[in-house]
Amino acid sequence: MTEAPLTAAEYRELLSTALEDAAHADTRAPNASNLFMPDSHRAALYVDTTVVPGGRGVGKTFWYRSLLDEKLRELAAAEYRINRLRRLTVSPGYGLALKSESYPGPQVLRALLASGEDPYDIWYTVLLAALGQEDLRVRREWADKVAWVRTNPDPAQRHLEQADRQAYGENVVRLLLFDALEHLHSDREQADRLVAGILRLALQMRFGTHNIRLKVFVRPDMFESAGQHFPDASKLSGYAAELTWSRTDLYGLLFHCLGNEDGELAGRFRAITGGWESAPDGTRHVPPLLLRNDEASQSLLFEQIADPFMGANHRKGRPYTWLLNHLMDGRGRISPRSFVQAVSTAAQVTGSGHPAHGRALHYEAIRSGVQAASEARVREVGEDTPWVKLAIEPLAGCQVPVPEPQVLNLWEKEKLSEKLAEDSARYAQADEPRLVRTGPRHPDDLPRLIRELEDLGVMTKPRKDGRLDLPDVYRIAFGLGRKGGVPRRTG
Known part of the structure:
Protein backbone atom coordinates (compact mmCIF):
# COMPACT_ATOMS: atom_id res chain seq x y z
CA MET A 1 0.00 0.00 0.00
CA THR A 2 1.38 3.42 -1.02
CA GLU A 3 2.08 5.79 1.86
CA ALA A 4 -0.29 8.77 1.89
CA PRO A 5 1.40 12.16 1.41
CA LEU A 6 1.79 14.37 4.47
CA THR A 7 -0.78 17.11 4.77
CA ALA A 8 0.24 20.76 5.09
CA ALA A 9 -0.49 20.65 8.83
CA GLU A 10 1.58 17.48 9.25
CA TYR A 11 4.51 19.00 7.38
CA ARG A 12 4.30 22.07 9.62
CA GLU A 13 4.33 19.88 12.71
CA LEU A 14 7.33 17.92 11.43
CA LEU A 15 9.22 21.10 10.52
CA SER A 16 8.52 22.65 13.92
CA THR A 17 9.71 19.63 15.92
CA ALA A 18 12.66 18.70 13.71
CA LEU A 19 14.08 22.24 13.59
CA GLU A 20 13.31 23.21 17.19
CA ASP A 21 16.88 22.97 18.48
CA ALA A 22 18.70 23.78 15.24
CA ALA A 23 19.22 27.45 16.13
CA HIS A 24 21.32 26.34 19.11
CA ALA A 25 23.85 24.22 17.24
CA ASP A 26 26.81 25.48 19.28
CA THR A 27 25.28 24.18 22.51
CA ARG A 28 23.77 21.01 21.02
CA ALA A 29 26.03 17.99 21.24
CA PRO A 30 26.57 16.26 17.90
CA ASN A 31 25.29 12.71 17.63
CA ALA A 32 24.66 10.10 14.97
CA SER A 33 21.21 11.41 14.03
CA ASN A 34 22.13 15.09 13.63
CA LEU A 35 25.51 14.53 11.95
CA PHE A 36 24.89 15.77 8.42
CA MET A 37 27.93 15.55 6.15
CA PRO A 38 27.88 17.80 3.06
CA ASP A 39 30.16 16.75 0.23
CA SER A 40 31.75 20.20 0.36
CA HIS A 41 33.07 19.55 3.89
CA ARG A 42 35.06 16.46 2.98
CA ALA A 43 38.33 18.33 2.40
CA ALA A 44 38.03 20.02 5.81
CA LEU A 45 38.14 16.58 7.45
CA TYR A 46 41.36 15.48 5.77
CA VAL A 47 43.93 14.85 8.48
CA ASP A 48 46.49 17.03 6.68
CA THR A 49 44.06 19.94 6.28
CA THR A 50 45.48 22.30 8.88
CA VAL A 51 43.27 25.39 8.66
CA VAL A 52 39.46 25.28 8.40
CA PRO A 53 38.13 28.83 7.91
CA GLY A 54 34.43 29.50 8.39
CA GLY A 55 32.09 32.22 9.60
CA ARG A 56 29.61 32.10 12.48
CA GLY A 57 27.16 29.22 12.35
CA VAL A 58 28.72 27.24 9.47
CA GLY A 59 29.70 24.22 11.57
CA LYS A 60 33.20 24.85 12.95
CA THR A 61 32.25 23.97 16.52
CA PHE A 62 30.06 21.09 15.35
CA TRP A 63 32.96 19.46 13.47
CA TYR A 64 35.38 20.25 16.29
CA ARG A 65 33.18 18.35 18.72
CA SER A 66 32.48 15.57 16.24
CA LEU A 67 36.17 14.93 15.66
CA LEU A 68 36.68 14.62 19.41
CA ASP A 69 34.10 11.80 19.45
CA GLU A 70 35.42 8.41 18.29
CA LYS A 71 32.01 7.10 17.16
CA LEU A 72 31.29 10.19 15.08
CA ARG A 73 34.77 10.05 13.55
CA GLU A 74 33.95 6.51 12.45
CA LEU A 75 30.75 7.72 10.76
CA ALA A 76 32.68 10.49 9.01
CA ALA A 77 35.39 8.02 7.94
CA ALA A 78 32.76 5.78 6.37
CA GLU A 79 30.75 8.59 4.74
CA TYR A 80 33.74 10.47 3.33
CA ARG A 81 35.89 7.37 2.75
CA ILE A 82 38.78 8.84 4.77
CA ASN A 83 40.40 5.84 6.44
CA ARG A 84 42.94 7.97 8.32
CA LEU A 85 40.09 9.28 10.50
CA ARG A 86 40.08 5.79 12.02
CA ARG A 87 43.71 6.14 13.02
CA LEU A 88 43.62 9.27 15.14
CA THR A 89 44.26 10.16 18.74
CA VAL A 90 42.49 13.51 19.17
CA SER A 91 42.95 16.12 21.90
CA PRO A 92 41.47 19.61 22.37
CA GLY A 93 43.94 22.49 22.02
CA TYR A 94 41.38 25.22 22.67
CA GLY A 95 37.59 25.48 22.58
CA LEU A 96 34.46 26.94 24.10
CA ALA A 97 34.49 24.55 27.03
CA LEU A 98 36.53 25.58 30.06
CA LYS A 99 39.02 22.70 30.34
CA SER A 100 41.99 23.88 32.37
CA GLU A 101 43.50 20.40 32.33
CA SER A 102 43.82 20.63 28.52
CA TYR A 103 44.47 24.31 27.77
CA PRO A 104 44.54 27.73 29.49
CA GLY A 105 41.30 29.71 29.57
CA PRO A 106 40.91 33.36 28.44
CA GLN A 107 41.91 34.91 31.76
CA VAL A 108 44.97 32.69 32.06
CA LEU A 109 45.95 33.51 28.48
CA ARG A 110 45.64 37.20 29.28
CA ALA A 111 47.91 36.79 32.31
CA LEU A 112 50.46 34.78 30.33
CA LEU A 113 50.67 37.44 27.66
CA ALA A 114 50.90 40.20 30.27
CA SER A 115 53.87 38.39 31.83
CA GLY A 116 55.66 38.41 28.49
CA GLU A 117 55.18 34.82 27.37
CA ASP A 118 55.47 34.14 23.63
CA PRO A 119 52.15 32.84 22.20
CA TYR A 120 54.06 30.11 20.38
CA ASP A 121 55.48 28.84 23.69
CA ILE A 122 51.98 28.75 25.18
CA TRP A 123 50.59 26.53 22.42
CA TYR A 124 53.74 24.42 22.24
CA THR A 125 53.16 23.72 25.93
CA VAL A 126 49.53 22.77 25.25
CA LEU A 127 50.70 20.34 22.57
CA LEU A 128 53.36 18.76 24.80
CA ALA A 129 50.82 18.39 27.61
CA ALA A 130 48.47 16.59 25.20
CA LEU A 131 51.37 14.31 24.24
CA GLY A 132 51.81 13.36 27.90
CA GLN A 133 55.04 15.14 28.81
CA GLU A 134 55.67 14.04 32.42
CA ASP A 135 57.25 17.29 33.69
CA LEU A 136 54.13 19.16 32.58
CA ARG A 137 51.75 16.61 34.05
CA VAL A 138 53.10 17.18 37.56
CA ARG A 139 52.77 20.97 37.29
CA ARG A 140 49.31 22.39 38.00
CA GLU A 141 49.53 26.00 36.83
CA TRP A 142 49.87 26.89 33.17
CA ALA A 143 52.38 29.63 34.01
CA ASP A 144 54.64 26.97 35.51
CA LYS A 145 54.11 24.65 32.56
CA VAL A 146 55.00 27.32 30.01
CA ALA A 147 58.02 28.40 32.05
CA TRP A 148 59.30 24.81 32.13
CA VAL A 149 58.98 24.47 28.35
CA ARG A 150 60.70 27.80 27.78
CA THR A 151 63.63 26.95 30.06
CA ASN A 152 63.94 23.31 29.01
CA PRO A 153 63.88 23.34 25.21
CA ASP A 154 65.99 20.20 24.75
CA PRO A 155 63.90 17.72 26.80
CA ALA A 156 60.74 19.33 25.41
CA GLN A 157 61.87 18.70 21.84
CA ARG A 158 63.06 15.18 22.62
CA HIS A 159 59.61 14.31 23.99
CA LEU A 160 57.96 15.70 20.87
CA GLU A 161 60.25 13.67 18.63
CA GLN A 162 59.69 10.53 20.70
CA ALA A 163 55.90 10.99 20.55
CA ASP A 164 56.12 11.43 16.78
CA ARG A 165 58.21 8.27 16.35
CA GLN A 166 55.78 6.30 18.50
CA ALA A 167 52.78 7.56 16.55
CA TYR A 168 54.53 6.76 13.28
CA GLY A 169 55.35 3.24 14.47
CA GLU A 170 51.76 2.67 15.57
CA ASN A 171 50.42 4.18 12.32
CA VAL A 172 48.31 6.74 14.17
CA VAL A 173 48.19 10.53 13.99
CA ARG A 174 48.16 12.68 17.13
CA LEU A 175 45.75 15.51 16.27
CA LEU A 176 45.28 18.69 18.30
CA LEU A 177 42.08 20.67 17.59
CA PHE A 178 41.50 24.42 17.99
CA ASP A 179 38.13 26.20 17.91
CA ALA A 180 36.41 29.36 19.22
CA LEU A 181 39.50 31.50 18.60
CA GLU A 182 37.39 34.67 18.62
CA HIS A 183 37.16 34.09 22.40
CA LEU A 184 40.91 34.06 22.99
CA HIS A 185 41.35 37.71 23.97
CA SER A 186 39.31 40.92 24.10
CA ASP A 187 42.01 42.95 22.34
CA ARG A 188 42.13 42.17 18.61
CA GLU A 189 45.87 42.70 18.43
CA GLN A 190 46.47 40.17 21.21
CA ALA A 191 43.97 37.75 19.71
CA ASP A 192 45.81 37.95 16.40
CA ARG A 193 49.11 37.24 18.19
CA LEU A 194 47.62 34.17 19.84
CA VAL A 195 46.20 32.87 16.56
CA ALA A 196 49.54 33.52 14.88
CA GLY A 197 51.21 31.41 17.59
CA ILE A 198 48.83 28.53 16.85
CA LEU A 199 49.52 28.81 13.13
CA ARG A 200 53.30 28.89 13.66
CA LEU A 201 53.06 25.68 15.65
CA ALA A 202 50.71 24.13 13.09
CA LEU A 203 53.13 24.90 10.26
CA GLN A 204 56.08 23.48 12.18
CA MET A 205 54.21 20.25 12.95
CA ARG A 206 53.04 19.97 9.33
CA PHE A 207 56.60 20.04 7.96
CA GLY A 208 58.66 18.96 10.98
CA THR A 209 56.87 15.77 12.05
CA HIS A 210 55.40 12.69 10.41
CA ASN A 211 52.36 12.06 12.55
CA ILE A 212 51.61 15.09 14.72
CA ARG A 213 49.09 17.52 13.28
CA LEU A 214 46.99 20.52 14.27
CA LYS A 215 43.58 21.41 12.86
CA VAL A 216 42.54 25.02 13.38
CA PHE A 217 38.89 26.08 12.99
CA VAL A 218 39.03 29.85 12.56
CA ARG A 219 37.07 32.82 11.25
CA PRO A 220 38.40 33.84 7.81
CA ASP A 221 39.14 37.41 8.90
CA MET A 222 41.17 36.15 11.87
CA PHE A 223 43.16 33.80 9.64
CA GLU A 224 43.96 36.70 7.33
CA SER A 225 44.85 39.20 10.05
CA ALA A 226 47.09 36.74 11.91
CA GLY A 227 49.44 37.04 8.95
CA GLN A 228 50.47 40.47 10.27
CA HIS A 229 52.22 38.69 13.14
CA PHE A 230 53.21 35.55 11.24
CA PRO A 231 54.03 36.26 7.58
CA ASP A 232 54.53 32.54 6.85
CA ALA A 233 50.83 31.96 7.60
CA SER A 234 50.26 32.22 3.84
CA LYS A 235 52.08 28.88 3.47
CA LEU A 236 49.16 27.24 5.28
CA SER A 237 46.72 28.39 2.60
CA GLY A 238 47.64 25.29 0.63
CA TYR A 239 46.50 23.19 3.58
CA ALA A 240 43.23 25.04 4.18
CA ALA A 241 39.65 24.06 3.34
CA GLU A 242 36.84 26.51 4.08
CA LEU A 243 33.52 25.30 5.45
CA THR A 244 31.03 26.43 2.83
CA TRP A 245 27.40 25.51 2.21
CA SER A 246 25.96 25.30 -1.27
CA ARG A 247 22.25 25.60 -2.01
CA THR A 248 21.93 21.82 -2.29
CA ASP A 249 23.87 21.34 0.97
CA LEU A 250 21.39 23.52 2.85
CA TYR A 251 18.30 21.82 1.52
CA GLY A 252 19.98 18.46 2.05
CA LEU A 253 20.44 19.47 5.70
CA LEU A 254 16.76 20.40 5.94
CA PHE A 255 15.60 17.05 4.58
CA HIS A 256 18.12 15.23 6.80
CA CYS A 257 16.60 16.94 9.84
CA LEU A 258 13.07 15.97 8.78
CA GLY A 259 14.01 12.36 8.18
CA ASN A 260 15.94 11.99 11.46
CA GLU A 261 13.27 13.37 13.78
CA ASP A 262 11.64 10.92 16.17
CA GLY A 263 8.08 9.81 15.56
CA GLU A 264 5.63 8.63 12.93
CA LEU A 265 5.74 11.73 10.74
CA ALA A 266 9.47 11.38 10.09
CA GLY A 267 8.98 7.72 9.18
CA ARG A 268 6.23 8.62 6.75
CA PHE A 269 8.41 11.38 5.27
CA ARG A 270 11.17 8.84 4.62
CA ALA A 271 8.70 6.39 3.11
CA ILE A 272 7.19 9.02 0.81
CA THR A 273 10.51 10.34 -0.46
CA GLY A 274 12.14 6.87 -0.61
CA GLY A 275 15.74 5.73 -0.94
CA TRP A 276 16.88 6.43 2.64
CA GLU A 277 19.65 4.33 4.21
CA SER A 278 18.97 3.60 7.88
CA ALA A 279 21.24 2.24 10.59
CA PRO A 280 20.09 -1.10 12.03
CA ASP A 281 19.40 0.47 15.41
CA GLY A 282 17.41 3.32 13.87
CA THR A 283 19.71 6.03 15.24
CA ARG A 284 20.63 7.43 11.84
CA HIS A 285 18.89 7.89 8.49
CA VAL A 286 20.77 9.15 5.43
CA PRO A 287 18.79 10.89 2.66
CA PRO A 288 19.11 9.63 -0.93
CA LEU A 289 21.60 11.41 -3.18
CA LEU A 290 18.87 13.19 -5.12
CA LEU A 291 17.67 14.92 -1.94
CA ARG A 292 21.22 15.84 -1.01
CA ASN A 293 22.74 16.94 -4.31
CA ASP A 294 20.13 17.49 -7.02
CA GLU A 295 18.49 20.93 -7.25
CA ALA A 296 15.61 19.76 -9.41
CA SER A 297 14.62 17.01 -6.95
CA GLN A 298 15.05 19.31 -3.96
CA SER A 299 13.04 22.09 -5.57
CA LEU A 300 10.23 19.69 -6.47
CA LEU A 301 9.99 18.43 -2.88
CA PHE A 302 10.27 21.90 -1.34
CA GLU A 303 7.43 23.14 -3.55
CA GLN A 304 5.24 20.45 -1.99
CA LYS A 316 7.88 37.40 -7.32
CA GLY A 317 10.40 34.57 -7.27
CA ARG A 318 10.36 30.94 -6.19
CA PRO A 319 10.90 30.09 -2.49
CA TYR A 320 13.62 27.53 -3.23
CA THR A 321 15.96 30.23 -4.58
CA TRP A 322 14.41 33.37 -3.04
CA LEU A 323 14.97 32.19 0.52
CA LEU A 324 18.70 31.62 0.13
CA ASN A 325 19.27 34.79 -1.91
CA HIS A 326 17.95 36.81 1.04
CA LEU A 327 20.02 34.94 3.64
CA MET A 328 23.35 35.42 1.84
CA ASP A 329 26.00 37.66 3.38
CA GLY A 330 28.18 40.11 1.48
CA ARG A 331 30.65 37.40 0.48
CA GLY A 332 28.02 35.03 -0.85
CA ARG A 333 28.05 32.80 2.23
CA ILE A 334 24.94 31.39 3.88
CA SER A 335 24.86 30.15 7.44
CA PRO A 336 22.93 26.89 7.85
CA ARG A 337 21.76 28.20 11.20
CA SER A 338 20.15 31.21 9.52
CA PHE A 339 18.53 28.98 6.92
CA VAL A 340 17.07 26.57 9.47
CA GLN A 341 15.91 29.50 11.64
CA ALA A 342 14.09 31.02 8.66
CA VAL A 343 12.29 27.78 7.76
CA SER A 344 11.38 27.05 11.38
CA THR A 345 9.92 30.53 11.85
CA ALA A 346 8.04 30.27 8.56
CA ALA A 347 6.36 27.08 9.80
CA GLN A 348 5.36 28.70 13.09
CA VAL A 349 4.05 31.87 11.44
CA THR A 350 2.04 29.89 8.90
CA GLY A 351 0.54 27.77 11.64
CA SER A 352 -0.54 30.78 13.68
CA GLY A 353 -1.47 33.19 10.88
CA HIS A 354 -2.57 30.88 8.05
CA PRO A 355 -3.59 27.59 9.71
CA ALA A 356 -5.86 26.52 6.84
CA HIS A 357 -3.32 27.28 4.13
CA GLY A 358 -2.83 24.53 1.57
CA ARG A 359 0.95 24.45 1.96
CA ALA A 360 3.03 24.07 5.09
CA LEU A 361 4.82 27.39 4.42
CA HIS A 362 2.97 30.53 3.29
CA TYR A 363 5.09 32.90 1.22
CA GLU A 364 4.47 35.79 3.64
CA ALA A 365 5.60 33.53 6.49
CA ILE A 366 8.80 32.82 4.57
CA ARG A 367 9.42 36.58 4.53
CA SER A 368 8.87 36.57 8.27
CA GLY A 369 11.39 33.75 8.51
CA VAL A 370 14.02 35.86 6.78
CA GLN A 371 13.26 38.73 9.16
CA ALA A 372 13.69 36.42 12.16
CA ALA A 373 16.92 35.00 10.75
CA SER A 374 18.23 38.55 10.30
CA GLU A 375 17.43 39.39 13.91
CA ALA A 376 19.19 36.21 15.09
CA ARG A 377 22.21 36.95 12.90
CA VAL A 378 22.51 40.46 14.30
CA ARG A 379 22.28 39.09 17.86
CA GLU A 380 25.14 36.75 17.03
CA VAL A 381 27.17 39.66 15.74
CA GLY A 382 26.45 41.52 18.98
CA GLU A 383 27.74 38.54 20.97
CA ASP A 384 30.86 37.76 18.94
CA THR A 385 31.88 41.12 17.52
CA PRO A 386 30.14 43.96 19.39
CA TRP A 387 32.11 46.51 17.39
CA VAL A 388 30.13 45.57 14.25
CA LYS A 389 26.89 46.44 16.00
CA LEU A 390 28.38 49.72 17.21
CA ALA A 391 29.40 50.54 13.63
CA ILE A 392 26.10 49.71 11.93
CA GLU A 393 23.60 51.06 14.48
CA PRO A 394 24.35 54.74 13.60
CA LEU A 395 23.18 53.94 10.04
CA ALA A 396 19.65 52.92 11.15
CA GLY A 397 17.04 54.67 9.04
CA CYS A 398 19.31 55.06 6.03
CA GLN A 399 18.28 53.73 2.64
CA VAL A 400 20.77 51.39 0.96
CA PRO A 401 22.79 51.66 -1.13
CA VAL A 402 24.24 54.57 0.84
CA PRO A 403 27.17 56.84 -0.19
CA GLU A 404 30.42 56.12 1.67
CA PRO A 405 30.93 59.77 2.72
CA GLN A 406 27.51 59.69 4.40
CA VAL A 407 28.55 56.60 6.38
CA LEU A 408 31.82 58.21 7.45
CA ASN A 409 30.03 61.41 8.48
CA LEU A 410 27.55 59.49 10.61
CA TRP A 411 30.38 57.60 12.29
CA GLU A 412 32.28 60.79 13.03
CA LYS A 413 29.12 62.42 14.39
CA GLU A 414 28.58 59.42 16.72
CA LYS A 415 32.29 59.45 17.75
CA LEU A 416 32.54 55.81 16.74
CA SER A 417 36.31 55.49 17.28
CA GLU A 418 35.93 56.61 20.91
CA LYS A 419 33.06 54.17 21.48
CA LEU A 420 35.10 51.32 20.02
CA ALA A 421 37.98 52.12 22.37
CA GLU A 422 35.64 52.24 25.38
CA ASP A 423 34.01 48.95 24.40
CA SER A 424 37.36 47.20 24.02
CA ALA A 425 38.45 48.44 27.45
CA ARG A 426 35.20 47.25 29.03
CA TYR A 427 35.69 43.68 27.79
CA ALA A 428 39.37 43.71 28.69
CA GLN A 429 38.46 44.50 32.31
CA ALA A 430 35.61 41.98 32.56
CA ASP A 431 35.89 39.44 35.37
CA GLU A 432 33.77 36.86 33.56
CA PRO A 433 36.18 34.72 31.50
CA ARG A 434 33.63 34.07 28.75
CA LEU A 435 33.25 37.82 28.08
CA VAL A 436 36.08 37.85 25.58
CA ARG A 437 35.52 39.32 22.14
CA THR A 438 37.56 40.65 19.26
CA GLY A 439 37.56 44.24 18.14
CA PRO A 440 38.41 45.84 14.79
CA ARG A 441 42.03 45.89 13.69
CA HIS A 442 41.97 49.64 12.97
CA PRO A 443 39.38 51.36 15.22
CA ASP A 444 40.85 54.82 14.57
CA ASP A 445 40.82 54.49 10.78
CA LEU A 446 37.18 54.75 9.69
CA PRO A 447 37.73 54.07 5.96
CA ARG A 448 39.64 50.92 6.85
CA LEU A 449 36.76 49.98 9.14
CA ILE A 450 34.61 49.72 6.02
CA ARG A 451 37.13 47.27 4.55
CA GLU A 452 36.92 45.16 7.71
CA LEU A 453 33.13 45.08 7.47
CA GLU A 454 33.48 43.95 3.87
CA ASP A 455 35.86 41.19 4.98
CA LEU A 456 33.24 40.00 7.45
CA GLY A 457 30.51 40.04 4.79
CA VAL A 458 28.45 42.64 6.69
CA MET A 459 28.92 45.38 4.11
CA THR A 460 29.53 45.39 0.35
CA LYS A 461 30.51 47.95 -2.25
CA PRO A 462 28.89 46.63 -5.43
CA ARG A 463 28.46 50.03 -7.09
CA LYS A 464 30.97 51.76 -9.34
CA ASP A 465 30.02 55.06 -7.69
CA GLY A 466 31.32 53.74 -4.35
CA ARG A 467 27.95 53.43 -2.61
CA LEU A 468 27.78 50.85 0.16
CA ASP A 469 25.21 48.13 0.65
CA LEU A 470 24.19 45.68 3.35
CA PRO A 471 22.86 42.19 2.53
CA ASP A 472 19.34 41.56 3.80
CA VAL A 473 20.51 39.10 6.48
CA TYR A 474 22.05 42.13 8.25
CA ARG A 475 20.13 45.07 6.79
CA ILE A 476 16.68 44.08 8.02
CA ALA A 477 17.42 43.78 11.73
CA PHE A 478 19.77 46.76 11.75
CA GLY A 479 16.86 48.90 10.55
CA LEU A 480 18.11 50.05 7.14
CA GLY A 481 15.69 50.35 4.28
CA ARG A 482 15.77 49.18 0.68
CA LYS A 483 13.32 50.10 -2.06
CA GLY A 484 11.13 47.04 -2.64
CA GLY A 485 13.09 45.00 -0.09
CA VAL A 486 11.95 42.85 2.81
CA PRO A 487 10.90 45.25 5.63
CA ARG A 488 11.90 44.99 9.26
CA ARG A 489 9.44 43.13 11.48
CA THR A 490 7.16 45.45 13.42
CA GLY A 491 5.54 42.92 15.71
Missing part, protein backbone atom coordinates in the same frame (compact mmCIF):
# COMPACT_ATOMS: atom_id res chain seq x y z
CA ILE A 305 6.07 22.03 1.36
CA ALA A 306 6.13 25.75 0.50
CA ASP A 307 4.10 27.97 -1.82
CA PRO A 308 5.35 27.71 -5.42
CA PHE A 309 5.88 31.50 -5.66
CA MET A 310 6.71 34.37 -3.30
CA GLY A 311 3.49 36.09 -4.32
CA ALA A 312 0.82 35.84 -6.96
CA ASN A 313 3.07 34.54 -9.74
CA HIS A 314 6.59 33.58 -10.78
CA ARG A 315 7.67 37.23 -11.12
